[in-house]
Amino acid sequence: MSILTSGRYRAWAGFALAALLLFVVAPAVLSDFRLSLLGKFLCFAIVAVGIGLAWGRGGMLTLGQGVFFGLGAYMMAMHLKIADAELRGDTVPDFMQIAGIRELPGYWVPFTSPIVTILGILLIPALVAFVLGLGVFKRRVKGAYFAILSQALAAAFAILLVGQQSTGGSNGLNRFRTFFGFNLNDPANKQMLFFIAAGVLLAVVAVTRQLMNSRYGELLVAVRDQEERVRFLGYDPANIKLVAYVTAAFFAGVAGALFVPIVGIISPADVGIVPSIAFLIGVAIGGRSTLLGPVLGAIGVAWAQSAFSESFPSGWIYAQGLLFIVVVGFFPAGVAGLFALLKRKKKASSEQPAPPGPEDETEATERMEMAR
Amino acid sequence: MTIPATAKEPVLGGNAGMSSEYLEVRDLRVSFDGFKAVDGVDLTLMQGDLRFLIGPNGAGKTTLVDAITGLVPATGSVTKSGVELIGKKVHRIARLGVGRTFQTASVFEELTVLQNLDIAAGAGRSALTLLRRRKTVLPAIEEALDVTGLGKLRDTPAGILAHGQKQWLEIGMLLVQNCSVLLLDEPVAGMSHEERDETGNLLRRIGGERTVVVVEHDMDFMRAFATSVTVLHAGTVLSEGTVEQVQADPRVQEVYLGTAAAGAAPELQPEVSKEDSDARA
Numbered sequence: 001m002s003i004l005t006s007g008r009y010r011a012w013a014g015f016a017l018a019a020l021l022l023f024v025v026a027p028a029v030l031s032d033f034r035l036s037l038l039g040k041f042l043c044f045a046i047v048a049v050g051i052g053l054a055w056g057r058g059g060m061l062t063l064g065q066g067v068f069f070g071l072g073a074y075m076m077a078m079h080l081k082i083a084d085a086e087l088r089g090d091t092v093p094d095f096m097q098i099a100g101i102r103e104l105p106g107y108w109v110p111f112t113s114p115i116v117t118i119l120g121i122l123l124i125p126a127l128v129a130f131v132l133g134l135g136v137f138k139r140r141v142k143g144a145y146f147a148i149l150s151q152a153l154a155a156a157f158a159i160l161l162v163g164q165q166s167t168g169g170s171n172g173l174n175r176f177r178t179f180f181g182f183n184l185n186d187p188a189n190k191q192m193l194f195f196i197a198a199g200v201l202l203a204v205v206a207v208t209r210q211l212m213n214s215r216y217g218e219l220l221v222a223v224r225d226q227e228e229r230v231r232f233l234g235y236d237p238a239n240i241k242l243v244a245y246v247t248a249a250f251f252a253g254v255a256g257a258l259f260v261p262i263v264g265i266i267s268p269a270d271v272g273i274v275p276s277i278a279f280l281i282g283v284a285i286g287g288r289s290t291l292l293g294p295v296l297g298a299i300g301v302a303w304a305q306s307a308f309s310e311s312f313p314s315g316w317i318y319a320q321g322l323l324f325i326v327v328v329g330f331f332p333a334g335v336a337g338l339f340a341l342l343k344r345k346k347k348a349s350s351e352q353p354a355p356p357g358p359e360d361e362t363e364a365t366e367r368m369e370m371a372r
Numbered sequence: 373m374t375i376p377a378t379a380k381e382p383v384l385g386g387n388a389g390m391s392s393e394y395l396e397v398r399d400l401r402v403s404f405d406g407f408k409a410v411d412g413v414d415l416t417l418m419q420g421d422l423r424f425l426i427g428p429n430g431a432g433k434t435t436l437v438d439a440i441t442g443l444v445p446a447t448g449s450v451t452k453s454g455v456e457l458i459g460k461k462v463h464r465i466a467r468l469g470v471g472r473t474f475q476t477a478s479v480f481e482e483l484t485v486l487q488n489l490d491i492a493a494g495a496g497r498s499a500l501t502l503l504r505r506r507k508t509v510l511p512a513i514e515e516a517l518d519v520t521g522l523g524k525l526r527d528t529p530a531g532i533l534a535h536g537q538k539q540w541l542e543i544g545m546l547l548v549q550n551c552s553v554l555l556l557d558e559p560v561a562g563m564s565h566e567e568r569d570e571t572g573n574l575l576r577r578i579g580g581e582r583t584v585v586v587v588e589h590d591m592d593f594m595r596a597f598a599t600s601v602t603v604l605h606a607g608t609v610l611s612e613g614t615v616e617q618v619q620a621d622p623r624v625q626e627v628y629l630g631t632a633a634a635g636a637a638p639e640l641q642p643e644v645s646k647e648d649s650d651a652r653a
Contacts (some may be wrong), residue, residue, distance in 0.1 A: 215494060216502040218487045222480040229478045232551055234439065234466035234495030 003187070011209065015189035015202060022170040022198035032187045039194040039262040041302040042201050046255035046281045049204050049291075050248030056288030057212060059224030060142075064150030065279050067157045068125035068249040070271030072256030074161075075124065077173035077266045078108055079117035084177045086112075094175070095168050105166045114180055125253030126246050133245040142227070151273060158273035161354030172267025172284070179261040190262075197258045198318065204251050209291050220244055252279075281324045287336025297334065382422035382579035384599045384614055391551045393419040393453045395470070395583055400448035402432075402439045402607075409435040410446065411579030411607035419552065422579040424594045425587045427604035430628060432588045434475070436604065437555045441465055441472050443588045452553060467495055471551030477538035485522050487543055488530050489513045492545035512548045519577060520544040521570070536567035543574060553583045560593050571612070572597040601629070 022042075027035060047065055054060045081093035082104070090097065092104050110116045136146060162170045182189040211217055221229050223237045230237050243354075260266050268273070279298070286297020301320070309314040328336055376494060380480065399414040410432045416422055425433050438499045439446035442462040450457040457465050480488050490506055493513055514591075517523040520540040527535065539559050546554050560568045568590070575584055575597060588594050594601065594615065603611040611621040618624055 026609065210503070212506055214503050215490065215497065215506050218483055218506070219491055219494070219502065221482055222488075222491050223481055225482060226478050229474075230491070231462045231481070232466050232472055233492050234463050236461075236463045 002160070006260075008030040014180060015206070018202060018205075019198075022202070026198075027191055027194070032190060033195050036262060036301075037306060038191055039197045040188075040259065041260065042194075042197040043255040043259040043298045044279065044282065044302050045295045045298040046197075046204050046258070047202050047252045047279045048286070049201075049208050050251035052280060052286075052288055052290070052294035053211060053220075053284045054244045054248040055283065056290070057217065057220045057224065057292070058241055060241060060245055061144075061147035061280075062150055062248060063147045063280065064152075064154035064157075064276050065252045065271075066128060066154040066250035066273070066276035067150075069163070069256035069259070069275070069279075070157060070266070070268075071125045071128065072121045072253030073260050073266040073271065074167060074173070074256075075111060075117055075120045075231070076257035076260040077176070078111040078180065079114060080176040082108065082112050083114075083174055083180075087178065094294035095173075096166070099165050099311040101166065108166070110309070121253055121257040122250070125256075126250040129246045129249030130242065133242045136239070137241045137245075140238075148152035151276065152220075153259065154276040155273050161268040161271070163334065168267070171267055172270070173266060174267070176261060176264055184261060184264070193258070193262050197262060200254060200258060204254075205291065205295065208247075211244075214290060216240070216243065263306075278320075281320060283334075285323060285327045285334055287334030290336040291335065293334050293336035297364050382576060382584070383433055384421065393583065395453075395553050396449075396451045397436075397440065397449075398449040400439055400446055402444055402446045408607050410425065410439060412448070413604070413607070413609055413619060415602060415609070417553070417583045417585060419583050420580055421583060422575060422599045423583075423585045424590070424601045425585055425604060426591070426594060426601060427610070430560060430606075432607040433604055434557055435607075437472060437557055437585070437587060440555060441460065445530040460615060463495075466549070467551065469552040470555070471549050472551070472555040473546065473557055473559060475561065477525070477535065477542055479533075479538050479541050482528050482529060483528055485517075485533070486513070486526040488541055489544055489548050493548040493550075496525045500614060512550070516544040516547045519547065519558040520574065535592070536563045536571070539563070539571065540574065543571075543578070547578060551582065551584040551614040553580050553585070555585045555587075557587045558589060560588070560590055568593055569596075580618070594643050610638040624639070 011223065026038060030038060036188065047069055051062055054062050077290075085091065085093045092101055096104075102110075111120065136149065141149065161167055161172075176184055177309075178184060179189065179193065182192070184190070205267060211220075219230070219235070219240055223240045224234075227237045230240070256266070256271075259270075276303075282298030282301040283294040284297070285301060286295065287293025301323075305316055306321065331337060333340070381503065395415075395417040396403070397413055397417075400410055400413045400415075402410040413432075413436060427433050429565055435444060438444045442457065442460055442465045448458065452468055452470060455466065455468060457470065459508050460468075461529055478490065483491070486509065487506075490510070490513060493510055494502070514523075520543060522541060522544060525537065527645065530538065533541060543554075543556070543559065556575075560571050563571060572593060577588065578584065580600075586594075586598075598615050600613065601611075601615055602609055603618055603621075603624050605627050610627060611618050611624045613621075
């Protein structure tokens, strides 16, 4: 029993269970279409993990993750379009031919190379976040001002993309045929993409878990709650926040890059203000300061969205807004917080050790809850 | 008052002789929109001195502390053992060993006592250390837990500590931060009598090897524990010396009686009570 309850073994058990669900159960029970849909949700979940770190633990209300998601997505999409054109023997992608563009625009050229593309996806969103964060955090911009700034950025990014003919304007980039040489119409390759997304999600959760449980994680919470006090202890809070912000941007960029081959389209509507807020809703509902709350929240909300909009096409958006308001207003710790509360009540009444929960982070949640 | 016989005691003018660390404030000025909150303050603080900074409301005590720690821009000079502090950023000054507390206890409420102390001890940690888990408790932290009497509460979230315990935790954080200059802003405000005495003893214990400056309104507390006193008034140093010297200073009496007559803080009784000076000795 003691082995089961100790944090480390529970974490391993949790990861094993998640891997079992994602790699064995999901492909067995879901149709190709549903599996692909779940793959899309996993991409949102990867973004959500980063938001949980930056917002839940770091207090930075990142309302503009669409920018980093979009950067990763567009880089991947550009490479896929070039690769498709090369297969056909054309110099430019199909949509450019229609628009009358004869030569590949200069900024597209580097993405001809798969290696440059992957490096770009891994580095550019993080680099943009670093430069942005440096300017913002060193100037001690925080709270609502930071949120407004990041949201404005998402808006600007989407508007910029709409005006760009060379990225497909408001249609965006779509109709990809291959993914690094694999035919995207082949169900086996679609399943492979799902597995990649699942693997990345598990890795992202593992990295974030380490960050949250490390000394850095404690420091990040300290900065969230008493930024000035941390300064008087000899730390520069800007650097501490920067790490979480850049990490979240990195995750969002990778998620965007995976979204493109799985969903088959990226357009300004996927990276602007609305999707940026939508990323946040799942995180808030799941429990922003926990590790798994954002993951389950993001998947749950995305699933509910597709399920409900199949039967009530226009109703869901209202339900989503209502849910967000209720959670932010009345349950700031989200569903994970409710679970922790119930668990603690049970513990207090029975005085027996609680069974190992599905969440490894419940202890941390409890601590947070207790302080509230 | 119980002080271990082996420990160094804070004394007037410091106890470390020529090898002393010091904090030297020269002609320090802070103004807010033309209002001179600190108007040419000179102070010399030696290691092993427990200095109390008193003065009527608005005398510039907290602003002086803010200026030394880099929170408000100031002109003049503040040197710590020869290193200029004016113009440096808050976290750089903190790394040079100048620590402070605030009037309202500001601990990290969602973190445990141990986590609070661990963060305070870690400003010099490398990125790699930061990314690892906290596995052991540093000896300095054990010592601070011991000195502040918070050992049993190490895994308690700081948010549910009693008010006095939060202040002790703050002092403990300064200790593990390895500050040689501690600036405490009203550490006993809102404390019970027992808590005050314990805090005073704690200050004397830690004041032996450091420079401790206490901004305080509580005159009984000051009389019981100060080794030297600086009186600020209207942004300038009005008087400085031992408790007896300061209390005998007619200008100090005038300032305090004046404010008392005006209905403000009448804390300082101008007559020195015999028992208090005995209690100090």
